[in-house]
Structures are given as C-alpha cells and as structure tokens.
Amino acid sequence: MSLELFNTLTRKKSPFRPLEAGQVKLYTCGPTVYDTAHIGNMRTFIFEDLLRRYLTYAGYKVLHVMNITDVDDKTIERAIREDRDLQELTGHYTESFIADLATLNILPAQHLPRATEFVAEMAAGIETLVQKGHAYATPDGSVFFDISSFDGYGQLVNLQPDQQRAGERTAEDDYGKDQAADFALWKAHKPSDGPYQWPSPWGPGRPGWHMECSIMSTHFLGPHFDIHCGGVDNIFPHHENEIAQSRCLFGTPFVETWLHSEHLIVDGEKMSKSRGNFYTLADILDRGYSAAAVRYTLLTTHYRQQLNFTFAKVAESQKALNRLRELARRLEQASDGAGGEEVPAPDAELRAALDNDLNIAGALGAIFGWAKELFGRLDGQTLGPAGARAALEALRRYDEILGCIFVNEAAGDAAAIEALLKERNAARSAGDWARADAIRDELAGQGIILEDGAEGTVWKRG
RNA sequence: GGCGACGUACCCAAGUGGUCUAAGGGAGCGGUCUGCAAAACCGCGAUUCACCGGUUCGAAUCCGGUCGUCGCCUCCA
Numbered sequence: 001m002s003l004e005l006f007n008t009l010t011r012k013k014s015p016f017r018p019l020e021a022g023q024v025k026l027y028t029c030g031p032t033v034y035d036t037a038h039i040g041n042m043r044t045f046i047f048e049d050l051l052r053r054y055l056t057y058a059g060y061k062v063l064h065v066m067n068i069t070d071v072d073d074k075t076i077e078r079a080i081r082e083d084r085d086l087q088e089l090t091g092h093y094t095e096s097f098i099a100d101l102a103t104l105n106i107l108p109a110q111h112l113p114r115a116t117e118f119v120a121e122m123a124a125g126i127e128t129l130v131q132k133g134h135a136y137a138t139p140d141g142s143v144f145f146d147i148s149s150f151d152g153y154g155q156l157v158n159l160q161p162d163q164q165r166a167g168e169r170t171a172e173d174d175y176g177k178d179q180a181a182d183f184a185l186w187k188a189h190k191p192s193d194g195p196y197q198w199p200s201p202w203g204p205g206r207p208g209w210h211m212e213c214s215i216m217s218t219h220f221l222g223p224h225f226d227i228h229c230g231g232v233d234n235i236f237p238h239h240e241n242e243i244a245q246s247r248c249l250f251g252t253p254f255v256e257t258w259l260h261s262e263h264l265i266v267d268g269e270k271m272s273k274s275r276g277n278f279y280t281l282a283d284i285l286d287r288g289y290s291a292a293a294v295r296y297t298l299l300t301t302h303y304r305q306q307l308n309f310t311f312a313k314v315a316e317s318q319k320a321l322n323r324l325r326e327l328a329r330r331l332e333q334a335s336d337g338a339g340g341e342e343v344p345a346p347d348a349e350l351r352a353a354l355d356n357d358l359n360i361a362g363a364l365g366a367i368f369g370w371a372k373e374l375f376g377r378l379d380g381q382t383l384g385p386a387g388a389r390a391a392l393e394a395l396r397r398y399d400e401i402l403g404c405i406f407v408n409e410a411a412g413d414a415a416a417i418e419a420l421l422k423e424r425n426a427a428r429s430a431g432d433w434a435r436a437d438a439i440r441d442e443l444a445g446q447g448i449i450l451e452d453g454a455e456g457t458v459w460k461r462g
Numbered sequence: 463g464g465c466g467a468c469g470u471a472c473c474c475a476a477g478u479g480g481u482c483u484a485a486g487g488g489a490g491c492g493g494u495c496u497g498c499a500a501a502a503c504c505g506c507g508a509u510u511c512a513c514c515g516g517u518u519c520g521a522a523u524c525c526g527g528u529c530g531u532c533g534c535c536u537c538c539a
Contacts, residue, residue: 011466013478029539030539031539032537032538032539037539038539040538040539041538041539042539043539044539045539047539069537072537073537074537074538157465157466157534157535158464158465158466159464159465159534159535180536181536182536183536183537184536184537208537209537210537229539230539231538231539232466232467232533232534232539233533233534233538233539234538234539235466235534236465236534236535236536237535237536237537238536238537238538240536241536241537260539261539262467262532262533263532263533263538263539264539265532268531268532270532270533300474300475300487301474301475302475302476304467305467305468305475306467306468306532306533308474310473310474312473312474312488312489313473313474313488315488316473316474316487316488316489317487317488319487319488320486320487320488322501323487323501323502326501326502330502353476356478359476359477361474361475361476361477361485361486361487362475362476362477362485362486364475364476364486364487365475365476365485365486365487366485366486367486368485368486368487369485369486372486372503375502375503376502376503376504378502378503379495379502379503379504380503428497431497433497433498436497436498437498437499440499440500444500449500449501450499450500451499451500451501451502452496452497452499452500452501453496453500453501453502454495458501460501
C-alpha cells in the first residue's frame with residue numbers, strides 16, 4: 001500500500017510519488033492578512049497540517065512553504081479606511097495568524113514569505129511574460145495575462161470561456177484589459193491606493209494576487225514541485241491562473257498534485273459576517289471550548305467533504321478526545337513492571353486508512369476500536385505492564401499525526417483546582433457530602449470534571 | 463446556461479463488487495462500579511444504505527434517470 005491522493009487536476013485518486021525520492025515539496029496558500037482568520041480558514045490549514053504530518057509519519061522529508069499575502073485590494077483598503085500603516089496592519093494580523101496556528105498545534109511552514117518581500121521578483125517575472133508574448137501592458141500602466149496565449153487554460157476547473165456568465169465581480173476588477181477573462185499581473189497605482197506603490201517598468205503600482213504564489217513557491221521549491229494546496233474557492237481563478245503564469249514563465253511542468261479542501265459551513269449555512277455565524281478561534285475559546293477540541297473537530301471530517309461546524313460538535317469532539325486521554329492516563333498507571341500480555345496496535349489499519357486520501361475517520365475508527373480492547377483489558381487486569389507501555393508508545397506515535405492528545409492545555413489555574421480538590425477530599429473523608437458536591441459543582445461550572453477512582457481523584461477539562 | 467460535490471441509524475461518519483444481517487464517535491436505554499456522580503466496562507440500536515430502473519451469480523459500492531442539498535463560473539480557505 002502507498003499513499004493515494006485525489007488530484008484536482010485529474011479528478012482522480014492516484015498514487016503519490018514525490019519527484020525526488022524521500023522528499024516532498026509542499027506549497028500551501030496562506031492567508032490574506034487584512035483581518036483575523038476565521039475557523040473556515042483554519043479548517044484548510046488543519047487539513048494541510050494533517051497532510052504534512054502524515055507525509056512525515058510515512059517517512060518523507062517535507063519542505064513546506066506558505067505565503068502571507070500582505071498586499072492586495074483588501075489590505076490596502078483596510079489600511080486606508082482605518083488610517084493605519086499597511087505594514088503595521090498586516091504585521092499585526094500576521095502575528096495573530098501565527099499565534100492561532102500555534103494554539104491549534106499546527107506545525108509552522110519552514111518558510112513563510114510575505115508578498116511585499118518579492119515585489120521585484122514578481123515584476124521581473126511579469127516582464128519575462130510580456131517578452132514571451134503572454135502578457136500585455138495597458139495605457140494606464142497595468143499588465144494583464146493573455147489567456148488566449150496559453151492552450152492549457154481552464155484545465156483545472158474545466159471551464160469553457162464562451163460558456164461562462166459574466167460575473168458581477170468582473171467589472172469591479174476592470175483595469176482596462178482586452179478580454180474580460182484576462183487577469184491582472186500588475187495593477188497600476190490608483191489614487192485610492194494611497195501611498196502604497198512599488199516601481200516597475202510600467203510605472204508605479206503593485207503586483208496582482210496570483211503572481212506572488214507563482215514566484216514565491218518556485219523561489220523555494222523550484223519551478224516543478226510536488227503538492228500545492230488551498231481551499232476549493234482557490235481552484236478558480238487563483239490556481240488556474242497560477243498554472244498559466246508559471247507554465248508560461250518557466251516552460252516546465254508546474255505542480256504535480258493539486259489538493260483542495262472543502263469549505264466549512266456553520267449550522268448548515270455559509271459562514272458570513274452578515275448572518276452572525278462568523279467565528280474566529282478566539283470566539284470559540286471564549287465560550288470555554290479547548291483548542292484541542294477545536295482541532296479535533298476541524299481535523300476529523302474528511303477534507304473533501306463540507307464540514308458543518310456546530311458547537312455541539314465541538315463538545316462531542318472534547319468527549320471523544322477525553323476518551324483517548326483517559327486511555328493514556330490509564331496506560332501510564334498500568335505501565336510499571338515487566339511482562340504480561342500485549343494488544344497488537346492497529347498501525348497497519350491506520351496506515352491503510354490514511355493512505356486512502358487521508359481517510360481520517362477510518363484511522364480514528366481503528367484507534368477507537370483498539371482503545372475499546374485496551375480499556376476492557378485494563379479493567380479486567382489482563383494487560384501486562386509491557387503491553388501498557390507498548391500501547392502508550394503507539395498512542396504517542398498516532399498523536400504525531402493527530403496532534404491533540406498529548407498537548408499541554410493552558411491550565412493556568414491548576415494550583416487553585418488542586419487546592420479545591422484537597423479541600424474536597426478532606427470533606428469526603430469526613431463524610432461531608434454537601435461540601436464535597438458543592439466543590440464538584442463549582443469546578444464543573446468552570447468546565448472541570450472530577451473523577452473519584454480507587455487511586456484517588458483526577459480532574460480533566462470537559 | 464456551464465462545471466463540480468454530496469444524500470448511510472436520533473446526530474456526526476467509515477465503507478471504492480462477495481468477509482456488510484454495514485466500522486467508529488456522540489446522544490439514549492438497562493446492568494456493574496461509586497457516598498451520590500463522573501469515567502470505564504458489559505448489553506441493547508440500520509435485514510438496510512434518498513427514490514426508481516438496469517448490469518451482475520452477487521451492489522451501499524458500477525451504469526442511467528428522478529428528487530433533494532451545497533459549491534464554483536475572475537482576487538473568498
């Protein structure tokens with residue numbers, strides 16, 4: 001068995017083979033840093049994290065690049081509207097984005113290039129495209145890609161230009177191009193852009209959005225690399241345009257495998273600010289849910305399936321996660337000593353599931369089925385210490401992929417909880433059940449669950 | 463108008479032609495344990511996979527049609 005991935009380009013699952021043995025070159029489309037990222041964005045980054053972690057688990061070295069779009073219509077508009085410096089604004093949201101990734105235990109890319117660091121390279125690339133006859137400048141100093149100059153245009157999304165309806169957004173973005181379908185490589189400076197402009201052979205302006213990904217991905221990964229990811233909304237026009245630019249610029253194949261994650265919806269509806277169902281990570285954590293539960297929720301729906309986000313689902317995730325953490329705790333407890341029986345870990349099933357286009361639900365099914373067996377043996381005392389240690393090791397191994405079992409939750413008030421626990425245990429010894437239950441209720445109000453067992457009381461987040 | 467995805471129990475969801483009288487998680491019910499709980503364990507739950515036809519010895523899985531939900535069609539992950 002080997003990893004198979006669903007390639008958007010071919011609309012088929014096919015075996016994944018890196019161009020260079022043992023080494024995967026991965027580019028993932030990052031955020032436009034004009035506002036706080038929302039959980040829909042995070043869903044995509046969690047999918048990419050699963051991909052990266054599983055590739056690593058499967059033995060590949062992964063070189064991962066993610067761009068930060070820090071110059072485009074939205075960032076400039078916002079900076080001017082809020083009277084903030086563009087760099088200050090984008091710097092702020094970039095930091096908040098990186099903090100959210102860390103909170104969700106998403107491994108950071110080795111390179112996080114910002115578009116503004118590559119404007120000169122982008123301009124040079126555009127100049128080459130003009131020279132090769134794939135692009136043209138307009139009198140106002142903008143440059144457009146001529147899609148009629150590239151035969152392969154439309155292959156990613158299977159579009160026939162003559163069958164398309166003119167969209168409302170076409171007009172908004174009209175800088176004077178020849179055909180509606182041509183797209184901007186360079187946008188001439190307009191008064192509404194304020195002070196934000198960069199020099200170019202066509203006069204002051206700024207790069208179009210698509211160009212940054214072509215230039216920055218190939219800068220770090222070379223003109224022909226393995227995997228490029230993003231949300232489904234990026235398939236067209238962004239990735240379609242990237243293919244056109246890159247192929248014409250470098251004259252080589254561009255990306256082998258395109259992977260796209262479906263959108264997250266909320267309570268069955270599209271997430272939008274006007275519907276009031278627009279959530280950031282902080283919004284959810286403020287309601288008392290743990291970051292690990294959010295990660296589990298976003299992780300465990302297959303990436304090509306729409307994820308219907310509900311708070312009930314986050315609560316379910318927390319419980320499922322608690323079960324695995326309880327297993328870890330019980331295994332640790334049972335691991336002193338030597339000898340005894342073992343339960344074979346489901347490594348093969350886990351690999352088989354994830355090899356199948358990252359079938360995470362199948363992988364979890366294997367883990368939970370095994371967990372059930374282990375719990376039964378722990379209760380029946382038929383698992384030896386060696387078996388417990390082996391199982392614990394396997395669980396740690398699986399968490400290198402899941403990233404949400406063995407994580408340190410921010411338990412800032414751990415000392416206060418311990419103090420209350422001590423008081424409650426004293427009350428219990430004295431038979432003062434009213435006081436003991438009052439403390440348990442109080443902690444329950446803070447989302448802390450107490451469990452009285454033979455070995456004493458343990459607490460966990462609920 | 464064009465392109466595409468999806469429809470499995472109360473909810474989420476696996477399943478890619480036979481081992482499916484269909485994993486796993488959550489919720490529910492009964493029991494063990496517990497001061498009472500919680501957690502854990504044991505037991506119970508789809509003869510059926512939106513609907514209708516077809517292919518096949520055999521279909522949730524392949525093909526055709528119908529109904530329904532959703533996404534994209536030029537800067538939204």
